[in-house]
Amino acid sequence: MAILSKEEAKQILEKALSFSRADQCEVNLDGNNSGNIRYARNTISTSGMRSNIELVVQSNFGKKSGVATINELDDESLAKVVKRSEEIARLSPENPEFMGVLGPQTYANSKTYFDATANINPDFRAKVAADSIQPAKSKDITAAGFFNDSAGFSAMLNSKGLFAYERQTSMEFTVTMRSSDGTGSGWSTRDYNDVSKFDSAMASQIAIDKCLQSRTPKAIEPGKYTVILEPAASIGLLQNMLFNMDARSADEGRSFLSKKGGGTKLGEKMFDERVTIYSDPLNAEVPASTWAGDGQALKKMNWVENGVVKNMFYSRYWAEQKGVAPVPGPSNGIMMGGDASLEDLIKDTQKGVLVTRTWYIRTVDPQTLLYTGLTRDGTFYIENGQLKHPVKNFRFNESPIIMLNNLEALGKPQRINGNLVPPMKVRDFTFTSLSDAI
């Protein structure tokens, strides 16, 4: 499937809309090509290509709504899918929370598409794997990794004249390096919109170094420790917190942002004053979509500023109920930090634990945002500003609210999974048991 241009996409959407007989109609078109390669045991295991295009038609009669989609784009199919969505709308019960479609919006242009990523071929992917496997083999290490690239477009048009279009590319790479004796494991990840920033050998070397350093870890007692969390160690907790900043849940009394006796914690200081978290689709390092699936514009938005809860997200329905402007959810997450490198943070630490990444994070208590999970692929004891020795992995039970109150220092933010997160030093992080896993 070709990535359709703005004009090509608009033409198809206009054609579809021309068949509509509903009170309101909104049409979305998404197409995507992706390729992947997977390797393990120092050899390539599975690899494939996926391609799909989808036209989504939403028709409304009053507050009755129906949706149908199709993946053929000839005139007959377009007429059929519009008619089908209208039939479902007539059969559906009214949804009192249904909001009409939006009128025209203005969107900024975010740079999310790069030809280099869109042009990746099977030979490129095979070389990514080879550049990772070869250096591992030479050190008696076993490599397992995954590279996935994707190029696509999204467009929408509705009966009130709203039109939006964007193209996006992305790539993600993860690699795990394990020592042949099974006593050490290291990991690293990279993700970009522009693949020309990516170097498989360099990313793999970080995992190899972690693997070699992490061999034969010693057990230390679980308990409360000062920790240095690399971005991959804190991102899971931060994302989970951000996902839970929905205004409706807070107003309904079932959120960490709900207040005793009613109301929400909007405007209250909940975290250390150095904590500022925002989203910005125009950030050059983590470019993201500038419009949401319902056509709302996505702009820079502060969620936490100097430790104070500044915004929650409001669906259009809930915003109307509360008499406020809707706030769409974030398209990325950016946490401000400082200039210190990870090495600087380690150097300034008397006693502590360095955590490369965390894994299998699950909610324990939604009220306090208590999460459990484990450290993985490189956990080290720090003494007098140096990595003293690797330690066995821990299970943690901790809340990002407590974590962001116990901040000691922040480093320079790095890209992780489409977000920017600084390495952070945190006191009294709660490890509750030891794991033998390597």
Next chain:
Amino acid sequence: MKRRDFLHVAGLGAGALALPIPIMGAPIDPEELLNPGISVAAKKELADAALNTARSAGASYADVRIGRYLNQYVITRENKVQNVVNTESFGAGIRVIVNGTWGFASTNEVNQESIVAATQQAAAIAKANSKYQDDPVKLAPVKSQGEVSWKTPIQKNAFEIPISEKVELLLEANAKAMENGANFMNNFLFLVNEQKYFASMDNSYIDQDIHRIWSTFTATAIDPDSGKFQSRQGLGGPMGMGYEWMDGKAEDKIAGPAGTGLNLYKNSYDIVEDAIAGAKQAKSMLKAKSVEAGKYSLVLEPNHLGLTIHESVGHPLELDRVLGYEANYAGTSFATLDKWKTKSFKYGSPIVNLVADKTQENSLGQVGYDDEGVPTKRWYLVKDGILVNYQAIRDQAHIIGEDESHGCCYSQSWNDVQFQRMPNVSLEPGKEPLSVDDLVKDVEKGIYIAGRGSYSIDQQRYNFQFGGTVFYEIKDGKIVGQLRDVAYQSNTQEFWNSCSKICDESDYRLFGSFFDGKGQPSQISSVSHGSSTTRFDDVNVINTARKI
């Protein structure tokens, strides 16, 4: 976070896409779900075109899957229907081996030209990768099946039940729960139908029609004075059944231990009754005693224990994990080949028998043939406490000295490559007659846990932590009251060796999950785990309450 991931999780975006969980597929109208699609003869013709193309491209093996995947969701909260969505996804995936290397490609255009092009693309990928391949694929043989078909033995096709009937049932459950103390109610009905056609160079042409169903709720109670809230999920799991699962027949109900007032569900689910109980229990949990951390005997109900079996037995005994193929994502396994080869590795106590089974009736994993054309079967993983086998597919069987696949290969769609997935893994019931009340009677200090809760386990499946849906304190052989803030932490081998009693077959039932995740790109799979209520001793329980 990725925009689309977020929109899915947060339930934002266009109404059409505002599903609570990521799914693939495209909404269509209800009547079209019953349309059988293209004929078996037409599928065979297309499949043969792919197989011939693969041969010409030098493939030593190829298989084709032409799939039509249907879902239906009915989603409600309190007295409102939030969404009714029908989705359909149709396409073909072709897998080849060229130069001893796998290649895969798929197309959403099911015609001869596109299928031939996808086959050529799969072969080109295999050739590009074979330059770096030094461990050529070895497939265990499989008998030609000829032209065969299989269907989930359902009584009522859930897709044929009118939407109004489903909406009425869900809204009734919500209304009854609100009358009984819930401040908020969310529930949904989720139906799956996989219409899968498989053909391979082994001269197998297999047509299958697979059905699954899931309905559950979350009842939430709020205490505005303290600012606290508690939720209770439904206790009926997903099943490999038709709409008969929603019949809620009296003979399918099993009472929980005396003093709990719980009703639990075997072969049909009474969602209205469970919603009423759920509302009451969510409310009473607000005032329940916070658990004192320490060692307890745990009495685990099957709809809870199933998840523990899944994480601590199902996953570590997947052979691809053991071998390192999942090292970069889900992880590896403590249950290494060395331990298995000793034939004396004590996975559990002698009463522990864990069995893998792709043929079990009403289960989510039940199919006639797996996604590489192998007839399904049942086999032991742990026998009398000893580790005896793994889960293996065609390209792995030779590694454990077997000459046939176990028949547990699966792909979530036509668009993804198939690989080894967990079959149903179940704990066999105790051989001696033993009821739940008999089991509780001997417990001095314990906790009875029903339903699934929070779950987390390390990447080699040693250390785990599980919560639950409802908890009851046991003192001197009696249930004395509800508890909250409970989670237990243990080590897999220690835990299964602390298994001291298992109720008999009359208490046996299935837990299930629609969302077992594995692989890169990540795929989901549905799986059931059967057990009877089981006791484990001296397990470490922590208190999860925190002040923020």
